[in-house]
Amino acid sequence: MKILIVTQYFWPERFKINDLVLGLKERGFEIVVLTGKPNYPQGTFEQGYSFFKKGREQWEGINIYRSPLLPRGKGGGMRLMANYLSFAFFATLKALFIKERFDKIFVYEPSPVTVGIPAVMLGRKLKIPVYFWVQDLWPESVSAAGQIRNKTILNSLNRLTKWIYRNCEKILIQSEGFANYILNQGVPREKLIYYPNSTEAFYREVVPQEHIRAKVPQEGYRIMFAGNIGESQDFETILEAARIAIGRQPDIHFVILGDGRKKEFVEQKVQEFGIGANFHLLGSFPGSDMPDFFACADALLVCLKNNPAFDLTIPSKVQSYLACARPIIGSLNGEGARIIDEAKAGVVAPAGQPELLAEKILTLYAAGAEASQVMGRNAKHYFDQNFERELLLDKLIAILEDKKS
Template sequence: MKILIVTQYFWPESFRINDIALALVERGHEVEILTGKPNYPQGKFYKNYSFLSKSTEFWNDIKIHRVNLISRGKSGGLRLMMNYLSFAIFASFKAFFIKGNFDKILVYEPSPITVGIPAIIYKFRKKTPIYFWVQDLWPQSVTAAGGIKNKTILNALENLTRWIYKNSNKILIQSEAFRNILLVQKVNNNKIIYYPNSVEDFFVVQDPSPEVLITLPKGFKIMFAGNIGESQDFDTIMEAAKIVSKVNKEIKWIILGDGRKKTFVEEKIKQYNLMDNVILLGSHPVNSMPGFFSCADCLLVSLKKDYIFSLTIPSKIQSYLACGKPILASLDGEGGRVVKEAKAGLVSEAENPQLLAGKALAMAKLNPQELREMGKNSRIYFDANFERELLIDKLEYILNYE
């Protein structure tokens, strides 16, 4: 098949769609990408990229069509809206001029929903079927993560979302719990297909990395990796770290990543005198994550308390499971269900720092054998539900026959 992937984010930005594209090429398919200039999550263009930089490049035999956009900046509301709309406008214009015919269009939507617009423009030109992969529910996630309550804006986004779903041939959902929301949005149930996230094949169980270990503090290491954003509820994490520090100073909270809440975390570290307890290690290449994970005693995943977030399986859960580590979770709904069902760790409800602190202290009291058992359970569950080749097989089947 010849497949056009439409995504606002792509390599060198670190998103799951990168590996999906590589996997499809490995299977013999021809893949091209319609995407923007990389600027996530720092909010400024990556080195060698700019508003006026080249619009076509190749990566691992994948042709990438890059369009201009307004960078995210500090991700304030107006700037973020400009970022989303500018990609939709420039990518829609580009869709008129992409040469060749594609058999299928795969749209990757971790936000914004507007990524579907250029795909529909191309569909109108070439009658190519669209497979729209929903990672975030709109407009609900705009309210949950962005705090937007204006009914006029939300109604407009609701109408846009329904239009995009209507013009997509199939809707893939990363969590089965998304289905009811889409049904309310008048999506035919026959169009909806459960298709969860997997991870790159370098996420594996491995022995602790000596090179990483010497860079980490002594003690029981709770590690978070990913976006330091509003949705990840660092308010609760920092309050829990403060509580834990008064009981057990040997518990260390190690944070890998960057994002709009990083300054907040830095301020809380100083305010709560947690310089020895919370360690920020900055951003690192995604392929270095298994080495970091191997040196952690458990891995932390968190989300704010919101009905929409409770329907989501955060993609880092698959990464954590694949590396065979115990998981400490502060979230509701589907994500917590997976951790419990896998018998892979301890779960506290979202936005409950006292309970998260209690679970962290309980995790630190487990003996090595109990922690190893949780880690084994993690990998077993991953292999049965989220393994990469298993899900690429499923995607090929969906694109061929659904």
């Protein structure tokens, strides 16, 4: 089977679709990717790329068509919309001139939903089915993140989303919490399939390499966050909880891996709160380094803003954390909180409650190493039963081959 993957984001950008593509290739599928010029999260084109350069390339033996787009810049609302629409426009043009034939089209949508436009147009032209994997609910997710508030624009995006869903064979959802929202957009229940994220095979319990260990505080209780430093991650709550927890237990350290448009805000607040000795912004590292970093942590932190849209999602870092067998501290509601609790893999505070988050941190700190080890084992067991890579590849192949999964 020959599959076209349509995704605005792809290698060298760090998204879960990279590993899924490799997994399908390992299973014998012929994969071609239609994507954009890499510019996430820094907001400018990756070195060696430009609006005109590198329209075609290969990665791991996979052919990649790259569409021009306007880079996202600092991620403001209008600039993001220009980024989204430019990809949709130029990728549609590129798709319609691709001369290859495909059996299926698979769309990866962590935002924007406009990634579905070129897929639907090409699917119509080739008369082949489109499978749409929803990572973010639209238009709810952009409204929740504060990127777009204009009701006219949000209504237009809702109509566009419904049109895309109508023209897809199946709608795959990364969280069961998405179901009611999408059903209310007029999608028949039989089109919906729960298909969660897994994580790359390198996410596992490891003994950390010394050069990674050296980057992390050598003493104290280390709480680690890995991912985007953005609006949705609610660093206001993280920082206030850190201020409280560090004030009561000075050997607690927060280690932040990643980058994003709120990094300057975080740096300013760290200075304002006087917690610089305990709050460490280490920057971005390759995903393959994350298991070594996680192995140096006493607990791993996941945080989302208090918003009904985020209650429905499972942050993709949850699967990576579970796979690495470390206790998890959650500041979130809904599906993400349910999984941490159901797995008995850590502690959870309601989203947007820094005082309660600090209390949970201090509770886990006081529980000791033996309790943390039990939580870590629970985390790995739950991952193996629900999110393991090969298990989910089997499920996706059954979906694409129209078999019962």
